[in-house]
Amino acid sequence: MYSDKVMNEFKKPKNMGKIENADGIGTVGNPVCGDMLKVYIKVKDNKITDVKVETFGCVSAIATSSKATEMVKGKTIEEALELSKDEVAKELGGLPPIKMHCSVLAIDGIRKSIEDYKKKNKKQ
Amino acid sequence: MYSDKVMNEFKKPKNMGKIENADGIGTVGNPVCGDMLKVYIKVKDNKITDVKVETFGCVSAIATSSKATEMVKGKTIEEALELSKDEVAKELGGLPPIKMHCSVLAIDGIRKSIEDYKKKNKKQ
Amino acid sequence: MEVYLDNAATTPMRKEVFEEMEKYFFQDYGNASSLHLFGQKAFEEKENAREKIAKLLGVKSKEIYFTSGGTESDNLALKGIIQKSNKKKVIVSAIEHPAVLRTAEFLAKQGKKLSVIPVNSEGIIDLNKLKKEIDSDTALVSVMHANNEIGVIQPVKEIAELCMEKNVLFHSDTVQTIGKIKINLKETGIDLASISAHKFNGPKGIGAIYIKEGTPIEPLIHGGGQENKLRSGTENIPGIIGLSKALELSLKNIEEEQKRQEELRNELIKFVLEIPKTRINGTYEKGKRLSNNVNASFYGIEGEALIAFLNEEGVFASTGSACSSKSLKASHVLLALGLSHIWAHGSLRLTFGRQTTKKEINYVKEKLPGIVEKLRKMSSIK
């Protein structure tokens, strides 16, 4: 079902865990559907210097969490917001159609964490 | 489907053919159903001295034609009329339920030939 | 000598097919729905088989669905289409296999409309009648490709065109042709086609159905949603592998093999016709009959008795005689050709396979006339 790239990413996922003093946090998904992600980012000079993710979810959710966070690390906020689910899926050698919603989830998590960061920044 | 006895009787059927100057002839069955029998008898002193049968029909029809004619040969008219389909079937080691009508046919053919004999005799 | 000439009923499986299937019994035995390695292997092999079959038939992978055999495929086609249609009428030919006829009759009993189209004395469907019968309430036309008793091939392309014109779905029972004739299903224009593996040296208990993409159809068997939700049940992987291998092998040198059988057939037909009061049932005009089918009737003889004597000589054949079946009704196919009951009861079907040799046919020629004579001698019908 899954490509080798997905399986390799899944087997050794990167950026798993949480950041204690995150600048932004994004929670997406719903345990009813079997997927829930929490993305933590550290931002410095408009750049994502660190990103971590906690994932409750399937192979696909874990693999895309890992890959998507890898892809935004070091990027500017604007660049990170431009990352699309297709890009992530492509990097992973494709995802089964039924699992496409998982790659949306990772992207959504990152966006939400950026939103959260922006909101917090405005307040200050 | 058929017992060995049926098959043996079928393979070497007795009394097949016609009697040229038969004392009685009985035709039964219908080509629509795939079975048609013609029984010929010779009668002397109230005894069936010879019997022959022509059979258009299946394995079961041929086997019962052979067996039933064997069973009435040499019998008196009255004895012959008493022969039942179960007796014939029994002698053949049983017949498949679906084929029981074939043994009725042979019996019916013999009875009809006797009727014919009686009718002809009355006239004379 | 043992001569098996009942290949239209079923065929021996090929060794190569068996060898291909073997490991799926013990080694790669996974359930194709399972996520682990064993399941994924099974899934892939199944999809490879589907792709192979699709390619051989000129259609898309996703247009092939596995079933348990020809009968199930026929049932699925008729019931599944009518279920999803808002039209009520089904049209079938008079010489369909019971898998289609009984199903159509069942639908009629359920309140659907059924129309049965006659065939001519050669066994070819009356296209004009068919055309007239297709009305705005017609959901489906089902006409078999080649008949199982007489081997006569129907003009499916013309029927497909007619159905297309009238915007009606067309199912064809291709059980007797797929694996025996080269067919590009796409090109024929058929919407649904039934396949049965054991008819072309594949395993029993596995079949398939081609359903043109986008055809609305309700499953016959509901459940776990296998086969793209159309046919539930744990997939019979060894069977699927066997079906695809058998089809591949059958089509490999198909033209040659067809020609070889056709020669045997023509020779045997010629021989049989030399026996007095004998007829061949169904046309044997070139291209209009399966190359493996001889169906003859011998006047005044009952078919079951004939095949029983042949059986004693080691020749295994079949008959459309009622006495051979549990129904006690003479072959509906032969009656549809216009045969009288006597002729219909006296039929003999000899169907060849890849393993059939000229020597075997010579053996039949040696034995048959004597048996016919013997039975005629006994018969009350001269």
Next chain:
Amino acid sequence: MEVYLDNAATTPMRKEVFEEMEKYFFQDYGNASSLHLFGQKAFEEKENAREKIAKLLGVKSKEIYFTSGGTESDNLALKGIIQKSNKKKVIVSAIEHPAVLRTAEFLAKQGKKLSVIPVNSEGIIDLNKLKKEIDSDTALVSVMHANNEIGVIQPVKEIAELCMEKNVLFHSDTVQTIGKIKINLKETGIDLASISAHKFNGPKGIGAIYIKEGTPIEPLIHGGGQENKLRSGTENIPGIIGLSKALELSLKNIEEEQKRQEELRNELIKFVLEIPKTRINGTYEKGKRLSNNVNASFYGIEGEALIAFLNEEGVFASTGSACSSKSLKASHVLLALGLSHIWAHGSLRLTFGRQTTKKEINYVKEKLPGIVEKLRKMSSIK
């Protein structure tokens, strides 16, 4: 190490079963409906197999009908009974296999009435609710014998009594129990029972259904009238032979084997429960659960990820998690027990077979905790 613990999904075929089947592929390949020697042999072997199966299950030969598998048998039971009944209602349990549930839902869509009976947190059906639901319009109750996900065994005898009292037919999906538990079908009082060979080391693509003599039922698959007119289609003789052999072998030393597996199961359950935030789904009270089934949930873990990591270690298991299926809905069985979605998504099913060893279970014990820990560490749900 490769450890196959998905025996509820399917099992490897036994060598002895295969050996018994082999000759029917090439040698005795006849069509059981053919009149000649080849056909008659096939016919006899088929009837011998049927008799053997009937004897093993304590019923009459003519009460056993061959089908293509458990799913077909379930469909036949529900659709066939309702078709012939003048009553409109079908009652099923909430934890039935999709082969029953989807079929029942289809019937509901067709205008029949459907009532779904809940189970308690242990997975046992609510008999009072069932009793209340049976009314004068009820044609059939269908409650499975043992559940495929959690292995919980339903009180079929009591249900049968209830149905008898109320004069309603009772079908039980015995796919997970026949071949695993000694059952005398006559004594249980079940009217219809589904059987699938590949669940007890027999071949795929063959099953059977027990139907009590005299039960009015319409065929699901119409055609040539095989199987005493109830199930048409050329009989899958190798499959039938395989089914009967597999059943015979399975029941040979069944009590011993059950006891052996039960010990492994209890040991594994005990081990799993020592992992924090873990539960066993469904009762494991003695006699109320299949001896080959462990179904555990690990809080905060998604099942597909769990079995994927187990797969990497060579352990082949399954999950009721939605993410493992194409439906994206969590296991209806686990939800019916009252589990929250988080618990339901975190389920792991390990099902043993005859080939399962203590060594294999020890291997699982070695690998499982580490994987659970790893996934929990990653998880957003703590």
